[in-house]
Amino acid sequence: MQADETDDSDISAPKVIRLLVVDDDDVDRERIRRLLSRAQSEYEILDVGSGAEAIDMLLATQLDCVLLDYHLGDMTGTDVLRRINAEGIVTPVIMVTGVGDEQLVVETMRLGVYDYLPKKKLSGKLLSDAIEASLQRAALEQRLAEMQQKLERMSLYDELTGLPNRNLFFDRLNQAILNAERKGGRFALLMMDLNLFKEVNDTLGHEAGDEVLAEIGSRFRQISRKSDTIARLGGDEFTSILHGVDSIEGAVSIARKIIAAVNEPLAVSGNVLQVGVSIGIAVYPSHGDEASSLLTNADHAMYQAKRNLSDYVVYGEHARYPDAASGSVPVSNYLHKAMDEKELYMMYQPKINLVSGAVVGVESLLRWRSPELGRVCPDQFIPFAERSALIERITFATIAMSLDQLSAWQAQGMPSVPVSVNLSARMLDDIGLPDRVLHELESRGLQPADLILEITETALASSKARAKQVLTALAAAGVGISIDDFGSGFTSFRYIRDIDISEIKIDRLFVKNLSEETRDISIVRSIASLSESMDVRVVAEGIESKQNWRLLTELGCIHGQGFCISQPLPAEQFMQWYRAAG
Ligand code: C2E
Ligand code: MG
Ligand code: MG
16 A cells, blocks of 8 residues: 555656757747646746757756657757667657658657657647656656666675675676686686674574674675675675686685685674684686586685685695695694604793783793794694694693693792693593593692683684583683683673683784774773673783783773783793793
8 A cells, every 4th residue: 555655656747847849940839838838737848949959958957858849950850869869868758740650650659759749739738648648657667677677686686795696696607717718818716605604693693694794795895806706605605706816826815805804803783703704716727617617616625624724725725734835745744743753842921910010820822843844833733733633632742841831830939820721622522631631730730720721712602512511620620711812703701601711811803903993992891891790800912012001901901911011932931031020
């Protein structure tokens, strides 16, 4: 009902109808004015005597209808109509002419004339009825065109993100292949899947999920070059055709840009999330010379990326250490050797009370000095270790090294300062972990409270019931549990309530941007106050400036770690630093 009412008003004639009368005969023009002055509708009538003037007028002014004579001094009605069509003018035209030639009627009708009125029979009513009908038809046609456009958009674009959808994507992909085939060119295809999307949907609901998709879509639109296509295939799956990117390096650098854009924290329904993305890269024609094989291979690489916990994988290069000199030996080969030949060691970074300066803990950070690969950061090799049983060996090696070191420091007179060890998510699957950890402590005469295990927030969010059981057992025994990189993953205080967490470490991303972004300030402030209310210690990571140090204490975050306090140090240097600080 409502819709019908709007429909009617939409197509009703405008209140004052702006008419253009085109006739080279002054008397005829005057006659039309006179006839229409008696009609019911109100008209604003402009008139011109030539075709050229008519076109100029139509281009310059908004008009509702044109009454067009056939024989004009400078051109015929047919000429005028052709020009009107060529200019894309959509104003309805009614022929008003003395020429009664049937063929002419057909010809002008074909050129889009709405009606044909013979001058001889002209009356006010005839004119106004024809104008009214033409205006209604024009309005209807316009609505039809709009609807058609909308339908077209709907069939080619994804409503939620505004990105091209599957249909348009496949069309563009086939086009890209044809083009590349013809010119012998190359292009890259990226398959992308968000990492924690399912968790968002499950925990915060589908509306939040939609918000995430819309935000990610808008980031994709911002970063994509005009020539490239980023499309949403469905769910949390996206894809991109990078035209003109003809090298793997080029594709990787764009993939990195996309990863950075997705990794920026996003605010959804009062939560701050970082969903992350896994990208598979395939290049035409090396990794497939038709749409289906190219897609399958990019997809394959994407799943490999997910399994490896790497951000991206190039098809055919999975399970390779990305920066290894040769680029061809799997990193796990080197890692086995590293374990046996003791290339792994720990560095230690103090954690202090930002107000009093007192040392409240020390975090042990794993280092790998490889004769073949050089210095490798844990971020680069832990994901590989996690895919095999190696992670277990590495974890217990790090726990043993850290606890040995703590015993040594205690023997040198350092009072009880707990050591924090980073724990890989994979280890939480092992139900025997708590007993083994407690045994490591006992065998050195250390207390459970001497050890804090750091687990990243992302690991917690995606972990299963088993992980909860393992953490609960550890916490019950008195081992400290710390949530690392808090705020960068799937921020939810639910886990803190469920498990007896003793510490939260605010991700250094928030700390870094503290002075520039007010949003980060409010995130840090709310994490600090929520944690305080739950009796959980808050530690800021990555403090690099005195300014941030001060700001953090003002925001209620009184513990911290960072280069500004101390870089991670070798064991002996840590003791020197500790003595100097004390
Ligand atoms: P994390 O646990 O969040 O460790 C803090 C990281 O921030 C360390 O990098 C540290 O060197 C760095 N850092 C400290 N202060 C600052 C600062 O002021 N500015 C900046 N930009 N960075 C700072 P690192 O040692 O490369 O470790 C990276 C990540 O690797 C760690 O993040 C942790 O998640 C993981 N990791 C480190 N050691 C181990 C380990 O023994 N086992 C496992 N499973 N993971 C480890
Ligand atoms: Mg840590
Ligand atoms: Mg951290």
